[in-house]
Amino acid sequence: MKKLINTPETVLDDTLTGFAAAHPELTVDREARVIHRADAPRAGKVALVSGGGSGHEPLHAGFVGPGMLDAACPGEIFTSPVPDQMLAAVKAVHGGAGVVFVVKNYTGDVLNFELAAELAADEGIEVRTVLVDDDVAVKDSTWTAGRRGTGATVVVEKVAGALAERGADAAAVASVGQRANAASRSFAVALTAATVPAAGRPGFELPADEIEVGVGIHGEPGRRRERLRPAHELVAEVVATVLAEHTLSAGDEVIALVNGLGATPLHELYLVYGEVAAQLAEHGITIARNLVGNYVTSLDMAGFSLTLTKADAELLELWDAPARTPALRIG
Amino acid sequence: MSFTLDHQLALAWLRAAAAAVEREQQRLTDLDAAIGDGDHGSNLRRGFTAVTEALAALPADAPPGELLTKAGTTLISKVGGASGPLYGSALRTAGRALPAPTADLTALAEGLRAGLTAVQKLGGAAVGDKTMVDAFEPAVAALERAAFDGFSLREAAALAAEAAQAGARATVPLEARKGRASYLGPRSVGHQDPGATSTALLFQALADATGR
Numbered sequence: 001m002k003k004l005i006n007t008p009e010t011v012l013d014d015t016l017t018g019f020a021a022a023h024p025e026l027t028v029d030r031e032a033r034v035i036h037r038a039d040a041p042r043a044g045k046v047a048l049v050s051g052g053g054s055g056h057e058p059l060h061a062g063f064v065g066p067g068m069l070d071a072a073c074p075g076e077i078f079t080s081p082v083p084d085q086m087l088a089a090v091k092a093v094h095g096g097a098g099v100v101f102v103v104k105n106y107t108g109d110v111l112n113f114e115l116a117a118e119l120a121a122d123e124g125i126e127v128r129t130v131l132v133d134d135d136v137a138v139k140d141s142t143w144t145a146g147r148r149g150t151g152a153t154v155v156v157e158k159v160a161g162a163l164a165e166r167g168a169d170a171a172a173v174a175s176v177g178q179r180a181n182a183a184s185r186s187f188a189v190a191l192t193a194a195t196v197p198a199a200g201r202p203g204f205e206l207p208a209d210e211i212e213v214g215v216g217i218h219g220e221p222g223r224r225r226e227r228l229r230p231a232h233e234l235v236a237e238v239v240a241t242v243l244a245e246h247t248l249s250a251g252d253e254v255i256a257l258v259n260g261l262g263a264t265p266l267h268e269l270y271l272v273y274g275e276v277a278a279q280l281a282e283h284g285i286t287i288a289r290n291l292v293g294n295y296v297t298s299l300d301m302a303g304f305s306l307t308l309t310k311a312d313a314e315l316l317e318l319w320d321a322p323a324r325t326p327a328l329r330i331g
Numbered sequence: 332m333s334f335t336l337d338h339q340l341a342l343a344w345l346r347a348a349a350a351a352v353e354r355e356q357q358r359l360t361d362l363d364a365a366i367g368d369g370d371h372g373s374n375l376r377r378g379f380t381a382v383t384e385a386l387a388a389l390p391a392d393a394p395p396g397e398l399l400t401k402a403g404t405t406l407i408s409k410v411g412g413a414s415g416p417l418y419g420s421a422l423r424t425a426g427r428a429l430p431a432p433t434a435d436l437t438a439l440a441e442g443l444r445a446g447l448t449a450v451q452k453l454g455g456a457a458v459g460d461k462t463m464v465d466a467f468e469p470a471v472a473a474l475e476r477a478a479f480d481g482f483s484l485r486e487a488a489a490l491a492a493e494a495a496q497a498g499a500r501a502t503v504p505l506e507a508r509k510g511r512a513s514y515l516g517p518r519s520v521g522h523q524d525p526g527a528t529s530t531a532l533l534f535q536a537l538a539d540a541t542g543r
Contacts, residue, residue, distance in 0.1 A: 008373075053411075053412075075411045075412070076370070076374065076377075076411060076412075077370065078368045078369075078370055079370055079374055079410075079411040079412040080411045080412050080413070080415075081411055082407065082408050082409065082410070082411045082415060083407060083408070083416075084408050106413075106511070107413040107454060107509065107510055107511075108411065108412035108413035108414075108415070108416070111413060111416035111417070111453055111454070112411060112412075112415065112416055115407065115416060137514070138513075138514055144508060144509070144513050145509055145510065145513050145514075148514065196364075196368060196369045196370055198360065198369070198370050198372075198373040199360055199364050199369035199370065199373075201364075203364055203368065203369055216514055218367075218368040218511065219368050219369065220366070220367060220368055220511060220512075220514060220515065221515060221518060223515075223516060223518075224518075
C-alpha cells in the first residue's frame with residue numbers, strides 16, 4: 001500500500017486537521033467529528049445535514065456552505081458515522097425550523113441516521129430524511145438492501161440546499177430532495193480497485209485488460225467483469241444501462257454528472273463526457289447542466305460514474321442558485 | 332464453572348469477545364474484503380477496545396445486564412457502519428432484559444432472543460440472507476433447547492458456540508440478500524459472511540468464559 005498517510009488509524013483525524021486548516025470559513029469540530037457552517041445556527045432556516053463514510057471526498061464535507069449543506073458528519077473510511085455525530089451536528093445547526101437529513105441508502109447509514117433522528121426527537125427537534133438511491137447496478141426489491149446512493153447525492157444536496165437557503169419549510173426541502181432523487185439514476189465502471197487504508201491492499205484484483213462493471217463506491221467488486229473496450233463502446237453500455245432504468249424520452253432535459261471515482265485523470269472524464277453528450281443527443285436528450293470532475297469518489301479507484309437527473313424548471317432554477325462550498329461554487 | 336450469568340461472567344465474556352476480535356481482526360477484514368469493503372475487523376476492534384474501557388468504569392456490583400447494555404451503547408457510539416447499530420442494539424436489548432444480579436440459562440436465552448429480534452427488526456434480515464443472523468439464530472435456538480433440556484450454562488454455551496460456528500460456515504454457498512455483500516449478487520456465493528463469522532466469535536467467547 002502506497003498512500004500519503006501517517007497511520008491507518010489516524011486517517012480521519014489527520015484529514016479533518018487538514019480540512020480545517022484549508023477552510024477557515026467553516027467550523028470543524030474535531031472532537032465531535034462534525035463540519036458545519038460558521039454562521040450556524042441560522043434562525044428560521046431549515047438545517048440540511050448529511051454524512052457518510054469517509055473516502056468519498058469531496059462528499060460530504062466539501063459541500064458544506066451557503067446554498068448547500070449546513071453540516072456534514074464524516075465516518076471512518078467507508079463506514080457510516082455514528083448517531084452521536086449526527087446529534088452533535090443537529091444541535092450545532094438547528095435553527096428552530098427543523099432538520100433534513102440526506103442519507104445514502106446503505107444499511108449502516110440508514111440505521112445510524114435513524115438512531116440519530118430518534119435522539120433528536122427526544123430533544124424536541126423534528127428531523128425529516130431524504131434517502132438517496134440512484135445506482136441502477138443494484139436491483140430495487142424488498143428482498144435486497146435496495147439501490148445504493150451514489151452520484152445523485154450531489155444533486156439532492158444542491159437543490160435541497162438552495163431551497164432551504166430561501167427559507168422554505170422542512171416539508172418542502174425534504175420533498176424537493178426526494179423529487180431530485182427520484183428523477184436520478186446512476187451507473188459506474190471501475191478500471192482499478194480501491195485500497196482501504198486499514199485493509200492495506202486493493203479490494204479486488206483486476207488483470208490489466210479487464211474492468212468491473214456496476215461497481216459501488218466502497219471498493220467492492222461490481223456486478224460483473226468485462227474486457228476493457230474503447231471509451232465509445234463503454235459509454236454506450238453505461239448510457240444504455242442508465243436509460244433502461246430511467247423514464248427519459250426524446251425532448252427531455254437532464255442534469256448530467258460525469259464523476260471520477262478518485263484516480264481518473266480529468267482528461268478521461270472530459271473524453272467520457274463528450275461521448276455521453278453525443279450519445280444522449282442521439283436519443284434526443286439535451287444536457288441542460290453538467291458537472292465533470294471528482295465529486296463522489298471511492299478512495300483511489302479509477303473509473304467513472306454517470307448520473308442523469310431528469311430536469312424541470314424548478315430543479316434547474318434551484319441548481320443555478322448560488323452555492324459557496326469548498327467543492328462546488330455556482331452563481 | 333459458572334451456573335448463572337453474573338457480573339464476573341458478563342465481564343469475562345465481553346473481555347473474551349474483545350480479545351477474540353483483536354486476535355481475529357485480520358481474518359474478519361479478509362472475509363469482508365472478499366464480499367464487502369474490508370473493514371469489519373478494524374471497526375469491531377475499535378468498538379470492543381472502547382467497550383473494555385467503558386466496562387472498567389462500571390461499579391463491581393453492576394448486574395450483568397448493565398454490562399451488556401453498556402457494551403451495546405458503546406458499540407453504537409464507536410463503531411458506525413451497520414455492525415455498530417446491529418451489535419449495539421443486540422447487546423443493549425439483551426442487557427435490558429437482564430436486570431437481576433444473576434441470570435439463569437433460561438433468562439439469558441430469553442435476553443439474547445430479544446437481542447436477535449432487535450437485530451432482525453433493524454436490518455430486516457432472515458436466516459439464509461447471508462448475514463450475522465445466520466449464526467445468531469442457531470446459537471439462540473441452541474441455548475433455548477439446552478435450557479429446556481436442563482443443561483448447565485457451560486454446556487449450553489458450548490452448544491451455542493458450535494451452532495453459531497456451523498451457521499457461519501453454512502453462509503459460504505449462500506447468495507447474500509442483505510448488507511454490502513448483496514450488491515455482488517451471485518458473486519457473493521463461495522465466501523463466508525464476515526458478520527456471521529464475528530457473531531460466532533462472540534458466542535465462542537461466551538463458551539470460553541463459562542468454561543474457565
